[in-house]
Amino acid sequence: MPEENEANSGKSVIPPKNRRRRRKILLLVFCGILVASVCGLFLWRHFSSYESTDDAQVDAHLYPVSARIRGHVIRVNVGDNEYVRQGAVLVEIDPKDYQVAVDQARADLDNAEATAQSMRIDVPITATNTSSQLQSTAADIEKGGAGIVAAEKQLAAANAQVEQAQANDVKAQLDAARYKMLVEKEEVARQTYDTALAAARASAATVTGARANVEAAQQAVEQARSALTSAQASHRAAQTAPRQVAATRARALSAEAVVQQRRASLEQAELNLLYTKIIAPVTGQVTKTVVIGMNVQPGQQLLTVVPLEDVWITANFKETQLQFMRPGQFVEFYVDSNRRTYKGHVDSIAGATGPLFSLFPPENATGNYVKIVQRVPVKIVIEAGQNSDLQLRPGVNVVPKVYIR
Numbered sequence: 425m426p427e428e429n430e431a432n433s434g435k436s437v438i439p440p441k442n443r444r445r446r447r448k449i450l451l452l453v454f455c456g457i458l459v460a461s462v463c464g465l466f467l468w469r470h471f472s473s474y475e476s477t478d479d480a481q482v483d484a485h486l487y488p489v490s491a492r493i494r495g496h497v498i499r500v501n502v503g504d505n506e507y508v509r510q511g512a513v514l515v516e517i518d519p520k521d522y523q524v525a526v527d528q529a530r531a532d533l534d535n536a537e538a539t540a541q542s543m544r545i546d547v548p549i550t551a552t553n554t555s556s557q558l559q560s561t562a563a564d565i566e567k568g569g570a571g572i573v574a575a576e577k578q579l580a581a582a583n584a585q586v587e588q589a590q591a592n593d594v595k596a597q598l599d600a601a602r603y604k605m606l607v608e609k610e611e612v613a614r615q616t617y618d619t620a621l622a623a624a625r626a627s628a629a630t631v632t633g634a635r636a637n638v639e640a641a642q643q644a645v646e647q648a649r650s651a652l653t654s655a656q657a658s659h660r661a662a663q664t665a666p667r668q669v670a671a672t673r674a675r676a677l678s679a680e681a682v683v684q685q686r687r688a689s690l691e692q693a694e695l696n697l698l699y700t701k702i703i704a705p706v707t708g709q710v711t712k713t714v715v716i717g718m719n720v721q722p723g724q725q726l727l728t729v730v731p732l733e734d735v736w737i738t739a740n741f742k743e744t745q746l747q748f749m750r751p752g753q754f755v756e757f758y759v760d761s762n763r764r765t766y767k768g769h770v771d772s773i774a775g776a777t778g779p780l781f782s783l784f785p786p787e788n789a790t791g792n793y794v795k796i797v798q799r800v801p802v803k804i805v806i807e808a809g810q811n812s813d814l815q816l817r818p819g820v821n822v823v824p825k826v827y828i829r
Contacts, residue, residue: 473829475749479799480739480757484818487706487729489514491720492699493522502710508729510707515714515726519700526697529690536679536686543676578644706731732814737768737804739824740778742797748828749773755804757824759816766810770826774801802826 495517502514704710708731720726737757741749755768777798779785804824806816 474825474827475741475745476823476825477739477741478823480737480822480824482735482816482818482820482822483738484731484735486818487708487731488725489702489705489727489729490723490725491517491702492722493517493696494721495700497714497716497718497720500712500714500716502712504712506710508704508707508710510704512704513701514704514710515702517700517720519697522693522697522700526690526693529686529693533683533686533690536683540676540679540683543679702726704729708732730818732817735811735816735818736771736806737822737824739802739804740799741802742799744797746773746800749802749826754827755824757804757822759820759822761817761820762815766806768804768806768810771803771805
């Protein structure tokens with residue numbers, strides 16, 4: 425029995441050496457779990473503190489430079505990929521035709537100004553002439569009325585003289601006839617008859633003269649009436665003086681409008697001449713497509729200026745990454761082209777997903793809808809001084825990290 429107890433007790437007892445080894449293993453396992461937990465916590469805090477995407481690139485406004493007039497390119501002052509300053513002359517178009525147009529427009533303007541000056545002078549002259557003409561025709565009407573009255577009086581007097589001459593002629597003719605009978609009977613002297621006959625002939629001549637005076641007086645009346653009618657017509661024409669002055673003033677205003685039109689034509693011709701020199705709209709790097717000898721048309725693109733000093737990052741984040749993203753958050757982004765890391769901040773988040781701005785936006789009303797995680801463009805602005813060497817080129821890929829915590 426004692427031997428069996430010793431054997432049983434020997435099987436259940438762990439040697440002290442093994443016991444210490446077991447404790448060390450348990451301690452190491454615990455420490456490993458603790459270290460892994462701490463590292464996992466730190467890794468979780470680190471990776472959950474930012475959002476990143478590889479769908480991002482450097483972006484910029486590309487300035488296409490085009491011709492505003494048609495013409496023949498005679499000079500190109502920049503080369504491919506050359507850096508230019510704003511206002512530098514890039515391309516020159518043959519200015520000869522446009523210089524001729526400027527000279528022609530200037531001559532037309534001078535002619536129009538001379539015509540307008542003449543019209544302005546005509547306005548007061550017309551006003552004065554029409555006023556004096558109105559006064560003169562009024563005086564002519566008054567004079568014509570008086571002339572008619574005088575002519576009619578002369579006609580009345582001539583008619584009275586005719587009546588008197590006719591009465592005297594009747595008496596003279598009767599006396600001559602009576603004396604003729606008496607002479608034939610030799611009751612009166614022949615001389616008395618001759619005297620009566622001469623008186624009859626004289627009275628007949630007097631009647632003829634009186635009738636001639638009547639005709640002359642009638643003609644005078646007609647002439648006076650004609651003069652009065654002419655004076656009245658002239659007066660009516662003169663009464664249109666305000667309209668004549670208004671018409672002259674309107675012609676002067678029209679001439680002034682022509683001057684303005686010619687001046688505008690001159691300004692347009694001068695602008696066209698100015699457009700023969702195509703200048704850089706901004707400071708940047710030039711991509712050239714134009715060569716000497718080209719015949720260009722208005723709106724034809726000649727080259728493109730890339731402003732390397734004004735670039736930003738456009739990052740297309742998944743919609744699931746935008747929950748805690750806000751403007752102003754700090755950003756670090758890695759550039760593949762130069763293997764450098766830059767700093768910036770979130771400027772703004774686009775108002776719609778990228779596909780909605782495409783030429784053919786998706787249409788989900790067809791019944792074939794499959795849920796796809798959408799991406800929303802986020803604009804990231806580079807901090808001042810980060811791109812002083814102008815190494816960021818539009819279109820290159822970057823990997824941004826937006827720190828949301």
